[in-house]
Amino acid sequence: MDKTEIEKPQEDEKFSKIKSLAKEAYRFLDQGRFREAKERLEILLEEDPSNTYGLVGLGDYYAKTKQPAEAIIYYRKCLAQDSTNKFSLMGLMNCYRDLNSLKKIIEVAEEFHHITITDASILSRVADAHRKLKNFKESEVYYMEALQINPNDQYVIVGLGHLFFACQRYAEAIQWWEKLLSTQPNNIKILTEIGNSYRKIKDFDKAIIYYERAKELDGRNFFALYGLAESYRGKKDFETAILYWEKILEFDPENKLIINRYADSLRGLGKYDKALECFNKILASGDDYFALLGKAAALKLIGDLDKAEEIYVNLLAKSPNDPRPALELSDLWDLMGKKVQAIKMLEDLAKKIPSNESIRERIEYLKD
Structure with a gap:
């Protein structure tokens, strides 16, 4: 054989x-x-x-x-x-x-x-990596190459939505999220992403439509409730915003971010004492940047200018190149009759961060 x-x-x-x-x-x-x-x-x-x-x-x-x-x-x-x-x-x-x-x-x-x-899936992973590294131009190139191979690849479309949102090209982000939503009308994440995009361009009414659709699908969805609260806060409808902050606090009562936002809305309604209670609750467990800023602003509004000034000065001592407390302190000092001191502080800060337009505008306003 x-x-x-x-x-x-x-x-x-x-x-x-x-x-x-x-x-x-x-x-x-x-x-x-x-x-x-x-x-x-x-x-x-x-x-x-x-x-x-x-x-x-x-x-x-x-x-x-x-x-x-x-x-x-x-x-x-x-x-x-x-x-x-x-x-x-x-x-x-x-x-x-x-x-x-x-x-x-x-x-x-x-x-x-x-x-x-x-392979579209491989190209989308490369695009994702570039996006997360903030190589936005390279990321877009890879996503578009992936689309040439598979125009309906959902991961690519999701990636493009995230990419354009990160690039602050919100109208384009909405376009890609809507494309995905047409095949997944009950996708809560997509609904909230569209809401977020509309909120970024301050079209709060349209944002609310999408957040409401997400909330109807899941009444306890954090992102839907948060988006609704922030949208109503953006519309200066603080009473409605408070309702949604309270809904979140029902199941997440120790969330510092939400307590801060809730306190800001209370302050917007002129409920300064309640706002201060919230800020103090946060600060009882340690320093918190946003709670300190919120507390200082509330103290200023109730006329306790010295305590507000103390908070702003301490924040600036810790972060001398941070424009936000400096700008708020300049408003306070203007109110306290310390305009020259405010101008000097802002001029010193402008030398360190010359590209900040808010500082330059505030200096011009104080000098006018």
């Missing part, structure tokens, strides 16, 4: 065994049965150490069990065997994302450029 006739059945048997092991291992990975998956994958690689299914599978095992450094080793081994394996490249990028190594994502995308340019 010819030797090749003997070897072929043996090769077919080995291939069948490897295929069966790989199928079982991937099924166990999907089911979260990680120990059994690893056992099959290790047997598979004993049979064929360079098998890409086995290498990717072990990479996935380590990635799913929160061991990204180990996963990287196997994804790299797979790419060394098969430099076109997009599953390994995707796994590699996900591991670097989990390790918060955004620059490494970009590096491997360039290293395996021949794979990167062929």
Whole structure:
């Protein structure tokens, strides 16, 4: 009998065994049965150490069990065997994302450029990394390349919404969020993102429409309630804003950010004593920048100018280049008849941060 006739059945048997092991291992990975998956994958690689299914599978095992450094080793081994394996490249990028190594994502995308340019999901991960590194131009290029491959890729569309929001191109952000909303009308996150975008351009009425839709789907959704409160605060409708701050405080009573916002709205209604109670509640557990600013402003409004001045001076001593307490102190000093002192302070600050227009405008106002 010819030797090749003997070897072929043996090769077919080995291939069948490897295929069966790989199928079982991937099924166990999907089911979260990680120990059994690893056992099959290790047997598979004993049979064929360079098998890409086995290498990717072990990479996935380590990635799913929160061991990204180990996963990287196997994804790299797979790419060394098969430099076109997009599953390994995707796994590699996900591991670097989990390790918060955004620059490494970009590096491997360039290293395996021949794979990167062929897959929308991979391109979107590179775009995400650039966006988080604030490389906005590069991020947009990668997202647009991904769209050329798959115009309806939801991750790409989400990424574009986040990108344009981060770039303060809010109208474009809304356009991409709306595109996604057309296929997911009950997606609370998208609804609140659109609300946030409208709120940024101070179109509070439109923002409220989207936050209300989100609230109807989940009456305790923090972002919907927060957006509604902030929108009504922006409209100077402090009474309605307070209703929503109180709804949040019902289930998150110690949230300092919300207590601060609640106190600001109380101050807007002229309820200075209640506002001061809120600011003091926050400060009882330690210094808080916004609570101190809020308290100083409330003290100024009730005529306790000396205590307000003390807070502003202390804030400036800690952060001498911070324009906000300086600007508020200049208003206070103007009220107290210390205009010359206010101008001198602002002129000194303007030398340190010459690009700040608010400081220059305030100096001109005081000198007028």
